[in-house]
Amino acid sequence: xxxxxxxxxxxxxxxxxxxxxxxxxxxxxxxxxxxxxxxxxxxxxxxxxxxxxxxxxxxxxxxxxxxxxxxxxxxxxxxxxxxxxxxxxxxxxxxxxxxxxxxxxxxxxxxxxxxxxxxxxxxxxxxxxxxxxxxxxxxxxxxxxxxxxxxxxxxxxxxxxxxxxxxxxxxxxxxxxxxxxxxxxxxxxxxx
Amino acid sequence: xxxxxxxxxxxxxxxxxxxxxxxxxxxxxxxxxxxxxxxxxxxxxxxxxxxxxxxxxxxxxxxxxxxxxxxxxxxxxxxxxxxxxxxxxxxxxxxxxxxxxxxxxxxxxxxxxxxxxxxxxxxxxxxxxxxxxxxxxxxxxxxxxxxxxxxxxxxxxxxxxxxxxxxxxxxxxxxxxxxxxxxxxxxxxxxxxxxxxxxxxxxxxxxxxxxxxx
Numbered sequence: 001x002x003x004x005x006x007x008x009x010x011x012x013x014x015x016x017x018x019x020x021x022x023x024x025x026x027x028x029x030x031x032x033x034x035x036x037x038x039x040x041x042x043x044x045x046x047x048x049x050x051x052x053x054x055x056x057x058x059x060x061x062x063x064x065x066x067x068x069x070x071x072x073x074x075x076x077x078x079x080x081x082x083x084x085x086x087x088x089x090x091x092x093x094x095x096x097x098x099x100x101x102x103x104x105x106x107x108x109x110x111x112x113x114x115x116x117x118x119x120x121x122x123x124x125x126x127x128x129x130x131x132x133x134x135x136x137x138x139x140x141x142x143x144x145x146x147x148x149x150x151x152x153x154x155x156x157x158x159x160x161x162x163x164x165x166x167x168x169x170x171x172x173x174x175x176x177x178x179x180x181x182x183x184x185x186x187x188x189x190x191x192x
Numbered sequence: 193x194x195x196x197x198x199x200x201x202x203x204x205x206x207x208x209x210x211x212x213x214x215x216x217x218x219x220x221x222x223x224x225x226x227x228x229x230x231x232x233x234x235x236x237x238x239x240x241x242x243x244x245x246x247x248x249x250x251x252x253x254x255x256x257x258x259x260x261x262x263x264x265x266x267x268x269x270x271x272x273x274x275x276x277x278x279x280x281x282x283x284x285x286x287x288x289x290x291x292x293x294x295x296x297x298x299x300x301x302x303x304x305x306x307x308x309x310x311x312x313x314x315x316x317x318x319x320x321x322x323x324x325x326x327x328x329x330x331x332x333x334x335x336x337x338x339x340x341x342x343x344x345x346x347x348x349x350x351x352x353x354x355x356x357x358x359x360x361x362x363x364x365x366x367x368x369x370x371x372x373x374x375x376x377x378x379x380x381x382x383x384x385x386x387x388x389x390x391x392x393x394x395x396x397x398x399x400x401x402x403x404x405x406x
Binding site for chain 2: 085087102104120121122123139141142143153154156157158170191192
């Protein structure tokens with residue numbers, strides 16, 4: 001299968017590739033399906049992105065569509081207009097996603113005012129980066145949830161830790177709930 | 193026709209699965225996105241599933257998890273069509289279609305057929321067995337479906353049987369929301385193919401081991 005290697009500044013069209021390596025400033029038009037994706041620089045993709053293996057991105061990336069990968073490793077600024085999914089994801093980023101982020105294990109250090117509509121999965125950990133404000137979401141749902149500085153409408157999980165700086169409308173938990181003194185939770189419900 | 197729903201909460205409790213497992217299956221496309229139905233309830237928003245479909249699916253996944261990888265399972269249950277090369281007689285032997293369905297299909301499908309052919313006969317066979325259509329009508333549908341150029345429509349679309357002035361005819365539709373039919377034609381039967389495909393694949397599952405042995 002062909003690789004897509006881009007250095008410099010250009011506009012290319014999407015398609016199915018083995019490796020996709022981008023260094024520079026690139027617009028990719030239409031869907032991209034590939035085994036691995038590596039980005040250093042600025043990338044604008046108008047379509048869905050499906051990565052069979054690892055997506056490693058440093059820089060600024062805007063995706064007008066969904067992002068699916070086995071693993072996501074991201075440092076920078078990521079905005080996704082659709083849904084995201086990954087078995088595991090480590091992000092140190094300004095993150096904005098309009099849809100649902102379905103993730104096995106998430107380790108997010110957010111910057112600025114990051115926002116994801118919904119995060120669902122197994123293990124979800126969210127921390128604040130330097131000079132960041134709050135992370136916003138409608139719903140966080142998973143088995144193990146550990147968050148700080150988040151403003152969330154509903155948090156639902158088995159073992160839930162609501163850390164400092166959180167403002168949560170409603171927490172539903174099955175096993176254990178810990179709330180930091182510097183966090184506010186309006187309503188808690190213990191399931192079954 | 194309102195189908196019975198089950199809430200996510202109830203499903204997880206009933207089957208003893210975790211949020212993480214449920215969402216993992218969703219990522220692996222073992223559970224189609226369309227089955228996640230969001231509804232407003234007094235306490236906010238809640239996710240529901242079509243009860244029968246999801247319970248059957250969860251059981252199939254739990255039962256076969258040991259020997260099959262989730263990715264392989266996804267191929268069987270959902271997603272890409274499975275590679276098949278099967279005759280009508282073999283379908284009868286595997287108890288996937290009845291003798292009646294075979295006789296309705298025989299004029300139109302000779303020799304081994306692929307996934308789409310087998311799905312066609314299976315979906316129509318169910319209607320014959322439930323007494324909803326006559327063998328002649330079944331033949332009309334199978335003939336149209338076997339001749340369909342866009343085979344994917346057989347998996348994702350809707351097939352309908354109409355009657356006008358005593359004559360029946362079949363329509364295969366990819367987007368059922370955009371169809372306007374002659375007012376004097378009467379809709380006799382509608383088959384949702386994704387639904388039929390789900391049932392078809394559930395039937396396929398227990399036999400998967402045998403297939404690999406061959």
